[in-house]
Amino acid sequence: MRSVALTVLLLSLVGCGAAFTSASDPTPDAATEAGCCGDDALAPEAGQDARPGKDAAPEAGQDAADSGCLHCDSGSPETGSEAGTDSGSPVEAGTDSGQDSGSGQDSGSGQDSGTDSGVVADSGSEGGQGDAGDGGIVCNQTLCGVQCVNLQTDPSNCGACGHDCLGGLCSAGTCQPITLCSANPIALAIDSNNAYWVDLGLGVLSVPLAGGNPTVLDANARTYDLATDGVNVYWPDTLHGVSACAVGGCAQNPTVLAPYGLLSITPVAVDSNNVYWVDSNNVEECAKGGCSQTPTALDSATGSDVATDGTNVYSTAWNGIWACSVGGCSGSPTQIATGAAYAVALDSNNVYWVSGSTSIKTCKKSSCSPTLLAAGQSSPTDIATDGVNVYWANGDTVQKCAVGGCGGNPTQVWSGSKAVQAVAVDANAVYWGTNGGGGIYKVAK
Numbered sequence: 001m002r003s004v005a006l007t008v009l010l011l012s013l014v015g016c017g018a019a020f021t022s023a024s025d026p027t028p029d030a031a032t033e034a035g036c037c038g039d040d041a042l043a044p045e046a047g048q049d050a051r052p053g054k055d056a057a058p059e060a061g062q063d064a065a066d067s068g069c070l071h072c073d074s075g076s077p078e079t080g081s082e083a084g085t086d087s088g089s090p091v092e093a094g095t096d097s098g099q100d101s102g103s104g105q106d107s108g109s110g111q112d113s114g115t116d117s118g119v120v121a122d123s124g125s126e127g128g129q130g131d132a133g134d135g136g137i138v139c140n141q142t143l144c145g146v147q148c149v150n151l152q153t154d155p156s157n158c159g160a161c162g163h164d165c166l167g168g169l170c171s172a173g174t175c176q177p178i179t180l181c182s183a184n185p186i187a188l189a190i191d192s193n194n195a196y197w198v199d200l201g202l203g204v205l206s207v208p209l210a211g212g213n214p215t216v217l218d219a220n221a222r223t224y225d226l227a228t229d230g231v232n233v234y235w236p237d238t239l240h241g242v243s244a245c246a247v248g249g250c251a252q253n254p255t256v257l258a259p260y261g262l263l264s265i266t267p268v269a270v271d272s273n274n275v276y277w278v279d280s281n282n283v284e285e286c287a288k289g290g291c292s293q294t295p296t297a298l299d300s301a302t303g304s305d306v307a308t309d310g311t312n313v314y315s316t317a318w319n320g321i322w323a324c325s326v327g328g329c330s331g332s333p334t335q336i337a338t339g340a341a342y343a344v345a346l347d348s349n350n351v352y353w354v355s356g357s358t359s360i361k362t363c364k365k366s367s368c369s370p371t372l373l374a375a376g377q378s379s380p381t382d383i384a385t386d387g388v389n390v391y392w393a394n395g396d397t398v399q400k401c402a403v404g405g406c407g408g409n410p411t412q413v414w415s416g417s418k419a420v421q422a423v424a425v426d427a428n429a430v431y432w433g434t435n436g437g438g439g440i441y442k443v444a445k
Contacts, residue, residue: 011410153171155175159174165226166428175443175444180195184435188198191247218253218254223237227270230289232290241258241259256293257291257293258286274286284331298313299332305341308346320335336435341356342355345390390403393421414443418437429445431444
């Protein structure tokens with residue numbers, strides 16, 4: 001029996017040793033890996049570990065050498081682990097040491113959480129230098145969202161992120177004007193789509209606010225002012241009377257709302273219901289849909305300009321500013337300011353006007369105590385407001401001042417070589433017209 005047992009033992013020892021190649025080739029045969037660990041070569045019973053107290057394979061982050069068995073695998077580390085070394089703590093899947101997380105800052109563990117795919121601003125978050133080598137972009141200018149821009153020259157971010165020059169160039173952080181078209185305007189009005197003007201010798205015309213070819217609405221119009229409500233354009237025609245034409249054109253055949261008056265018809269204004277104008281010595285109104293060519297006389301004040309807020313009509317005269325309800329004031333308007341007044345503009349709270357030939361003034365509608373906004377101006381001819389600033393045509397310049405005052409020092413919006421005749425403003429831009437070979441212009445606010 002001992003002989004048989006010894007024989008079996010020898011055969012067993014020979015079987016395990018034969019599983020390895022010669023000493024010159026220490027790599028185990030893949031097919032014999034199970035036999036390299038003695039008892040572990042035996043198949044475990046169901047529900048039992050391959051080795052008592054050991055797992056059959058190392059956990060993620062643990063080297064195969066830690067398993068207590070010879071390192072017999074193919075040499076490829078498991079996902080998130082390194083071959084043949086034990087760091088003492090697992091490495092998370094998909095991380096690479098030294099790669100940024102997209103913000104230019106590390107995740108706080110010495111290892112970053114992903115690949116940097118964002119823009120890195122040179123803002124000092126990592127020693128003042130962005131890391132362009134990890135897939136980001138070094139921005140040495142200004143980061144507007146995910147764009148690296150030059151605020152001095154970028155027309156979409158001129159002077160500040162998001163400040164669009166509306167088709168104009170950006171120079172030194174300031175939007176430059178663009179020409180909508182060549183023209184010789186003496187009056188200007190705008191709506192959300194177009195600019196409209198009176199051009200001496202050419203009548204009433206329009207052009208898109210983005211610029212383009214002008215459209216002649218009425219080549220035969222003889223007028224010095226116009227207004228629009230976005231549906232029609234209205235003007236006081238000295239030959240035919242107060243006329244209306246659709247903004248898209250009227251085949252040069254406008255509708256006459258009221259006949260020509262006594263001497264002359266100059267300024268005009270419009271609100272949601274009526275058209276208002278000054279006819280010789282009367283401020284008159286007519287419903288936009290027509291008044292059987294019989295307008296209503298509101299007051300007998302002479303005026304060089306007229307404006308309305310839908311509640312009252314304000315007119316300027318040589319002796320001040322007068323207000324009358326749109327429903328009438330029995331021919332007795334209220335004088336809200338004294339002194340010679342010319343062009344007038346309104347916002348929800350205030351009245352603004354050209355006072356004399358050199359000053360811009362304002363006061364509250366509810367209780368007028370005039371405030372001087374600017375003096376020493378060069379014969380201002382027109383005025384407009386957006387409720388934030390007041391703009392006026394001033395010789396060959398366009399000026400502005402905050403509605404609350406500017407310390408008597410208005411800001412120059414534009415300067416040229418031709419006289420500015422008219423000015424208008426909307427939420428995005430300022431518009432003006434120059435004559436004598438001039439044009440219609442705009443500049444982003």
